[in-house]
Amino acid sequence: MAGDPIGDDGAALAAELDRLRALVGPNEEAYTDLQAELEQASAAVREAELANGRLRAEITALRVDLRRARQDQYHVWKLVGRPGRLLRALRRSAEPG
8 A cells, every 4th residue: 555654564563553552542451450440449339338228227227216206205295294194094004903
């Protein structure tokens, strides 16, 4: 091919291939580094998802505890807010079996 800057010899082809690899990137070492980085990122994502699951479980437990505390608070309010009910409840609890 006339006017072809690469030419037909192998050394020129290898030089052009090296030039293109430098322009386009990544070479085999960079590719290996990218694979290692991908594995590290995947591990970090798995750890974050695990932590997220733990936090969701903790939030659910806290919601259950809060609901129970509110129920207890309401029952105490009902008993203390109305002394007649408190007295009846105390009498019922004192009665034998």
